[in-house]
Structure formats: structure tokens, C-alpha cells
Amino acid sequence: MNYQMFSLQYCVISTFLLLSNCQNQILDVAKTQVWGPGLKPDDIVLPARYFFIHAIDNNGKKITSMTHINFQVSIDGYSKDGKCRSNINYIDREDGSVIVRYTIADFCEQVEISVKYNSSHVAQSPYYIQNKVYSERCYCPQNLDIWLLNNRCSDFLKEKQISWDLHLFKRVNFSAIRENILKRYNAPESISLCHYVVKQQQIWRKCFGKYTGFKMFMDATLSALARVVWLPEMEFYLNLGDWPLSRKGGQQRTSGPYPIFSWCGSDDSYDITLPTYDITESTLENMGRVMLDMLSVQQTDIPWDNKEEIGFFRGRDSRRERLKLIDLARKFPDLINASITNFFFFRNEEQKYGPRVPHISFMEFFRYKYQLNIDGAVAAYRLPYLLAGGSLVFKQESPYYEHFYSKLLPYKHYVPIKRDLSDIIEKIRWAKDNDIRAKEIALTARKFVEENLLPQHIYCYHMTLFKEWSNRLISPVKVLPDMEKLSLSYSCSCEKGQNRDEL
Structure with a gap:
């Protein structure tokens, strides 16, 4: 197979973005990485199969500039109705990488997954699947031990x-x-x-x-x-x-x-x-009726340097500290943007801490560089999505936890803040003064999600x-x-x- 290399110039003006710094890199289709469970759809059956592509240049370095790279993926094969019916969705993380997810209807045979860039195959593409591939909606249970092995589940x-x-x-x-x-x-x-x-x-x-x-x-x-x-x-x-x-x-x-x-x-x-x-x-419900999931939340359209340097919070009044956050936002409007979307637990204090504001799309959260994760009635179940979204997470100390908290490390995956929020202003100022370190933590958090919290x-x-x-x-x-x-x-x-x- 003859691989080709393509020049990417990162100052191109397009419908996708504008960049001020020009840099030429050569995308090497042979060195570009393709990996993930979606490349083994006969063994790993999920509601939506998915895999990752990350562009690599001719020097073996990851291309990380915020340029849209148009990979083309196709899934071919045969079913009882003729050609395989599939639905393919691209999630551009705008850092040189793309998540590709897809579904198939019923089952397919002789499946071939092609990944191309400018008509040239990428990495080991095409990927030939030897066994029949079934939809997740089919009843095809595997032996438990074989299933655990195929899915590379931890002991x-x-x-x-x-x-x-x-x-x-x-x-x-x-x-x-x-x-x-x-x-x-x-x-x-x-x-x-x-x-x-x-x-x-x-x-x-x-x-x-x-x-x-x-x-x-x-x-x-x-x-x-x-x-x-x-x-x-x-x-x-x-x-x-x-x-x-x-x-x-x-x-x-x-x-x-x-x-x-x-x-x-x-x-x-x-x-x-x-x-x-x-x-x-x-x-x-991945690629189904639920719009927000651990894959789609990684769709990035605002680069780190363009995010607003301010701590952001929206949520209901399910804990006193969330009301305290409103006080801090009023005192430090240049550091915190916080509002309550619904008053239920402290309705008698709505006049003081309101007015309540409309809900916004969760994806809008990531216009802001700093995400404030404050407990609700128990642990705030939004934390996985915040870790995946490409912003820096500030996590309140808490006696509550989800199944993955024991793997999280402070200052590696998030910035800890005290239970009473007494150090939150100090921590946000630290992040503003240490932007490179803050970005590194945000990237490590996303890597944690990729290794621990996907379907x-x-x-x-x-x-x-x-x-x-x-x-x-x-x-x-x-x-x-x-x-x-x-x-x-x-x-x-x-x-x-x-x-x-x-x-």
C-alpha cells in the first residue's frame, strides 16, 4: 500500500475556525493512529461502536493544533437485505483527533471498515471483520469469561x-x-x-x-x-x-x-x-434518544485559549454551598459566573439568591475555562461530563462518591476546593496564573475519561x-x-x- 503525506497549514481560514499562528505539518497517513473497541465489532458489542483517530505528522508527533481534519469512514458489508445499513457519526475534538461512532441494523457479514484521508487509507485501514457483526439490539449473549476477556475488563x-x-x-x-x-x-x-x-x-x-x-x-x-x-x-x-x-x-x-x-x-x-x-x-442510549453522553460531550468548538477565564456553574439549589457560590459570584464577578436554575430546597431564599435563570445546553458550559463541580443532594452526577469537556474542573471536597472517584487524583485530574468553598477564589487565581499547568490537568482529565468512563x-x-x-x-x-x-x-x-x- 502506498501511503501519502499531506500538508496541513494551520492558518487556513475556513468555516471551521480561524487561527492566528501559521504552522505547516505533514499528516502521515501511515503513522496516524486508529484504535478503539469499534474496530472489533464482532467481539465488542455496544449500543454504539466507537473508535478514535489521531493525526500524526511525518516526524511521528501528534497534530494538536485546532484545525478540522476531514477523515472519511465507511462501513461496508452484506446483510439479509443486501448492503449493511449503518449510521456513522463524527465527534471532532479539534485537537487533531476524532471519535467515530456508528450503529448497524440487525447483522452484517464480511464487514470492512475503511478510514481514509484525502482518499488514502489511514493506519491499517481497511479493517476486515471475519465474523458476523450483530446489532446491540440482537440477542447474542457471550460466555461471561470470554466477554470479559474480549472487552479487556479489569479484574x-x-x-x-x-x-x-x-x-x-x-x-x-x-x-x-x-x-x-x-x-x-x-x-x-x-x-x-x-x-x-x-x-x-x-x-x-x-x-x-x-x-x-x-x-x-x-x-x-x-x-x-x-x-x-x-x-x-x-x-x-x-x-x-x-x-x-x-x-x-x-x-x-x-x-x-x-x-x-x-x-x-x-x-x-x-x-x-x-x-x-x-x-x-x-x-x-448512545446515538439514541439521549443527546449528551461521554462521547458527544467531547465535541469541541472552542480552543483552550479562547475560553473565558472564569469559573462557571449552573444548577438547582440542592445544597447550601451552591447558594454561597452565588454570594461569591456577586463579590468576584470577574472570577465566577454562577446562577441557580431552579429553587426547591431553599424556596424561601429565592428572592435573595435569584432570580433563577433558564437552563442552557451543557455544551455551553465549555465556553468557560473553569468548571465548578459542587455537590447536589449527594455527589453531583455531572462530574464525568465535566472531566470530558476540555475545561479545568474544580471539585468540592465531599463525603459522597461515584464508582470511579477512587481513581481520581487531585492536581492531576482536577483541582480540589474545600467543602465550604473558602479557597475557591484562591484556586481560580492560581489557575489563571498557571495556565499551562491548568491546561495539562484538563487534558489529563479527558485522558482519564477515555480510559475509565466510556461505554x-x-x-x-x-x-x-x-x-x-x-x-x-x-x-x-x-x-x-x-x-x-x-x-x-x-x-x-x-x-x-x-x-x-x-x-
Whole structure:
């Protein structure tokens, strides 16, 4: 294959951007990097497959200037209806790299993925896929161990949060504690939880409490996973509320901590943390009805140097510190732009801290160089998106955490600020005085997202946790008489002779 090299001049005026500094680099299509799970769609099945392209010059250096580079990707193959039907989407990070994501309908054979620049193939393109490629909507579960291997999932011992969450639950006998769990958390007005059982690839549940609408998120998660991997037989109780339930001290000292799965953990609880319903839904609906996800949020149209050097916050009044931020914004308008979008917890103080302002697109946040992550009722579930967006994140010290917090390092992935926000002005001024370091932290945060918080990782975390959890259950997993069976939905199946209504 004859590779070509193309000159990129970064002072070109186009519809994409204007740059003042001119620099010529030669894009080398042979050295340009292409990688990611979307290049192995027969093994790694996700709601939207995705892979990365990063332009490399003839000297082997990454091209990072904010110039649009027009890569062309095509997916060819054959299906029962003729040519494969696919939908391809480009996410330009405007740093010389592009995320390509795509979906296919039903299944395709003899798939060929081509990546070109100016009609020349890039890296190892074209990529030939030997096996049949199925849509995520097809029912094609893989053996669990093979699935974990194909997806390059970490062993649970390397997942610090999973190891910590399960260290007290080495042997779990639900036959002995089911009744006590329900007695302990029998507060229908304030606590809602669901008891899930997975047996022979079927999912059953019974929910308790007055507000159980959030069960739809776990229903969707288990249903999606069941289409791609054989689930281990297990049972668990899921907290549907914001606050962790399995508190340290008190009755726990005599009854022992009860194993409760939650979307948020805290320093004073033993809850077993799952990826939040928010990041999981954005994973399941990637390129679907959810517009914001961990891939799309990386679409960048404002270079670092053009961002406003000011701390930015929008959100509801779910914590007193958010109101304090309004006071600071009024005192230091050159350093903080903060407003409340909805008053609920402190309605009687709206006159003081208002007026409330309309919601804006999350992508508009990244017009600002500094993002202020202040807790809500619990951890602010926006943090993954802020880390991915290309701005510098200031994270409030907090007793609450999501499943990935234990991997984050202060001054490597974010700038810490005190719980009472007493040092936030000082920290913003530090960032303004150390712009190169601030940009470096923002870039490292995005790299962290790429390695820990993309759809493949969210699937992996669930299955790594579920596998280890199932190994700790010593009582028989059984479906109780009053449990409701979930109906698994799928559009096709790779199992011979099986129709879509047999599950």
C-alpha cells in the first residue's frame, strides 16, 4: 500500500475556525493512529461502536493544533437485505483527533471498515471483520469469561472501589437476611428499593416503597447486558434513592451492614456503588434518544485559549454551598459566573439568591475555562461530563462518591476546593496564573475519561462487579412467588431457530 503525506497549514481560514499562528505539518497517513473497541465489532458489542483517530505528522508527533481534519469512514458489508445499513457519526475534538461512532441494523457479514484521508487509507485501514457483526439490539449473549476477556475488563482486584465495597461481604446468605433487610428499610415514604433476581438469563424483581419509578434504569441495564453476555445467577437489593442506605454505626453494629447496591456511595456508609443511572443511561442510549453522553460531550468548538477565564456553574439549589457560590459570584464577578436554575430546597431564599435563570445546553458550559463541580443532594452526577469537556474542573471536597472517584487524583485530574468553598477564589487565581499547568490537568482529565468512563468501561464495571458478587452468594438463588418477570426486548437473535418472542 502506498501511503501519502499531506500538508496541513494551520492558518487556513475556513468555516471551521480561524487561527492566528501559521504552522505547516505533514499528516502521515501511515503513522496516524486508529484504535478503539469499534474496530472489533464482532467481539465488542455496544449500543454504539466507537473508535478514535489521531493525526500524526511525518516526524511521528501528534497534530494538536485546532484545525478540522476531514477523515472519511465507511462501513461496508452484506446483510439479509443486501448492503449493511449503518449510521456513522463524527465527534471532532479539534485537537487533531476524532471519535467515530456508528450503529448497524440487525447483522452484517464480511464487514470492512475503511478510514481514509484525502482518499488514502489511514493506519491499517481497511479493517476486515471475519465474523458476523450483530446489532446491540440482537440477542447474542457471550460466555461471561470470554466477554470479559474480549472487552479487556479489569479484574475486580484492580477495581479499587469494587474491592473496597465487597470486602465486608465475603459470604452472603440472603435466605437468612432477606426479611431483616425489608424490616430495616421499611420506610415507604422515604426509602424505595427493588429486590432483583437473575436466574437462567431471566430477570425478576419486586420493588418496595412509594417512589419506585427509577427501577426503569436497572431494568434497562440488566436487559441490555443480557443481550450481550450470559449473566451470572445472583440477587441483590437496589436503593432507588439518592442517599446511601447502609449506614455505619447505629443498628449496623449489632445487625451487621446489609448489602445494598446504590448509585452513590459515602464515607459513612457500606453501600455497594454502581455506575450512576445517568452515565449508564447515556451509555445505553448512545446515538439514541439521549443527546449528551461521554462521547458527544467531547465535541469541541472552542480552543483552550479562547475560553473565558472564569469559573462557571449552573444548577438547582440542592445544597447550601451552591447558594454561597452565588454570594461569591456577586463579590468576584470577574472570577465566577454562577446562577441557580431552579429553587426547591431553599424556596424561601429565592428572592435573595435569584432570580433563577433558564437552563442552557451543557455544551455551553465549555465556553468557560473553569468548571465548578459542587455537590447536589449527594455527589453531583455531572462530574464525568465535566472531566470530558476540555475545561479545568474544580471539585468540592465531599463525603459522597461515584464508582470511579477512587481513581481520581487531585492536581492531576482536577483541582480540589474545600467543602465550604473558602479557597475557591484562591484556586481560580492560581489557575489563571498557571495556565499551562491548568491546561495539562484538563487534558489529563479527558485522558482519564477515555480510559475509565466510556461505554465499554461502564459495561465492564457492571459485569466485573456482578461476577464477583455472584461468587459471594452462598444461599440458593431463587425466584420468589410474588416477583415480576421482566420481558427482554430485542430485534433479532443469533441463536438458530429462536424467534424474537421466545424469551
